[in-house]
Amino acid sequence: MGRPDLVLLHAPSVYDFRRRFAMYGPISDVIPSTPIFEMYPLGFVSIVGYLEARGYNTRIVNLAVKMLRDREFDVERTISKLDPLAFGIDLHWMVHASGSLDIAEIVKRYHPETPIIVGGLSATYYHEEIIKGFPQVDYILRGDSTERPLLHLLEDIEAGREPEGVENLTWRSGDGRIRVNPLSHVPESLDDLGLDYGDMVSLVVRHRSLEENLPYEGFMDYPFTALLTCKGCLYNCVTCGGSRFAYRKFFNRDKPAFKSPERLLEEVLAVSEYFDAPIFLLGDLRQGGERYAEMILRGIGREGVDNTLTLELFTPASRSFLEAIAGSCERFALEISPETHDDAVRRLQGRPYSSSELERTVEEAMRLDCEKFDVFFMVGIPGQTVDSTLESVEYSKRLLERFGRGGRLHTFIAPMAPFLDPGSLAFEYPARHGYRRLYSSLREHRDALLQPCWKLILNYETRWMTRDQIAEATYKAMMRMNEVKMEMGVIEREVGERVAEGLALAWEIMCRIDAVNTLDEEDSKKAYEELRLKVERSAKWTEYSKRELRPQARAGVRLRGALKHLIRTHLRRR
Ligand code: B12
Ligand code: SF4
The missing domain is CATH 3.40.50.2300 (Response regulator)
Known part of the structure; x- marks a missing residue:
């Protein structure tokens, strides 16, 4: 070894x-x-x-x-x-x-x-x-x-x-x-920086430990095999620490660097060899230009990759792009984050597209047999109130009514938590974007993470919502979203009821923590001990809602084939 x-x-x-x-x-x-x-x-x-x-x-x-x-x-x-x-x-x-x-x-x-x-x-x-x-x-x-x-x-x-x-x-x-020393190594080509999942399996074999190399707890049940298409971003969503502004100002990258289509294709093929799970291409392919996206999709089509291809859309997509995706693989899934139903709020967040463009994209994708389309809404963005947050959930319901037949459309709402990203426009210029920054230094964030409740860890509030309101909007919106999903048959009633119970319990615990925080050290310690079991219970129940993030068809990890191959290559290297 x-x-x-x-x-x-x-x-x-x-x-x-x-x-x-x-x-x-x-x-x-x-x-x-x-x-x-x-x-x-x-x-x-x-x-x-x-x-x-x-x-x-x-x-x-x-x-x-x-x-x-x-x-x-x-x-x-x-x-x-x-x-x-x-x-x-x-x-x-x-x-x-x-x-x-x-x-x-x-x-x-x-x-x-x-x-x-x-x-x-x-x-x-x-x-x-x-x-x-x-x-x-x-x-x-x-x-x-x-x-x-x-x-x-x-x-x-x-x-x-x-x-x-x-x-x-x-x-x-x-x-x-x-x-x-100067921040001068900012490569324009990413082709030297390969993501070869084979290297990981080699480590598993060499150190005889799968566990220490697992990318996350649930990987074996729900493998998320992701490949980076680029570093940096063309967009400027105001709450994002990986925006064009942030990369330029803090990471010395003026424009995104892309992995070449050839290299990316090699990586896709390598993943496909080990796993039959979906392959998530991180970063909207269109950022590299139409030709770039086309070359990647054509290559995948040519090689006949049979994994589901999951793609991120930073903005709504044209019919021809969606057709190119559908034509390149047997199965595809999409993700988009409009964050809100309200075009004006979305503009303040730095994503200037309309809900009707979003709807056209969803409609077209469904027509092309998109296997799963995840649409994400967020709590805590500029211009958003409690009411506006709840209206986004009602909008989700309308989306599900129009396009949700067949259970392929999934809508989610979650808070921007625990932090507004350092380096984002909103973190750097909070007043300009309607934010109040509650923690600035690393040490403050470090201490915040030791708070007993997620609401107290949040490093921001907005001109439109205090931290209490962000938490209230979050629970109300998540509860309503869960109801909508039960009504629309997106999730089974039994699952929905558990999630509802978990959310109600979580909200109750959050209010209880506010009260416990006013007690002296001894009493609060005792009260937290009493709350511990409830916290575990609510987390277990709300965890059920996460299953909806998983790929449509149950994806297994083709470990045996992968391991055989890797053991062979590993032995050859030695
Ligand atoms: C892909 C991505 C993800 C993937 C993660 C994939 C993965 N395992 O890396 C998913 C979707 C799962 C994800 C989740 C989260 N993400 Co994210 N994500 C991104 C995204 C879109 C691209 C990241 C990227 O390009 N990475 C490539 C480069 C930068 O990193 P890298 O190759 O992994 O690592 C290099 C360097 O960072 C450095 N490095 C990293 N670690 C180390 C360690 C050592 C010792 C050394 C020497 C070097 C080094 O060297 C590496 C090799 O060159 C960015 C947005 C953007 N445009 O950047 C957000 C971003 C990084 N994510 C962010 C956030 C907040 C999160 C979450 C916390 C969100 C949440 N609350 O759920 C989670 C955390 C997940 C976790 N750890 O469990 C923020 C981070 C802001 C901040 N400073 O904290 C970003 C900037 C923007 C955003 N809001 O989404 N994310
Ligand atoms: S959130 Fe916006 S700025 Fe950040 S990586 Fe995604 S598209 Fe780019």
């Missing part, structure tokens, strides 16, 4: 979530992860592929998944036994502001001499605060693509050199000075 050069650790959002009382509510309702956000960044896969191809032995340990799966799993013991040249920890999403830094502290305690590197979009945004305020972190690799600088950093660490020339690096030199 050999000593790994780099161990990549993924932390839970809050380190001691197994002991601590918290009601995280709906903060991860529309993604595969649990509220602990156990999914690691796709970048882990490209880092592993890049370094392994250059002779560096890497290992991923998804601590969050291991902690979720085993309440007794001993994090400190596991960390103490690892002995790499360096540790890497992602601080990509702000939701890990607490967990990632706590894990770094534990690693430092057991391995004071081993360098700790953090990276990701949030680490990039807060690099100066981290290097000044968190001594457990030695290096921050900034930017949206760190594979090459990471290789150079490892070479310097191995050689005992100061990393003067490592691009994108923030660090402390031997004399204690803080150094910020």
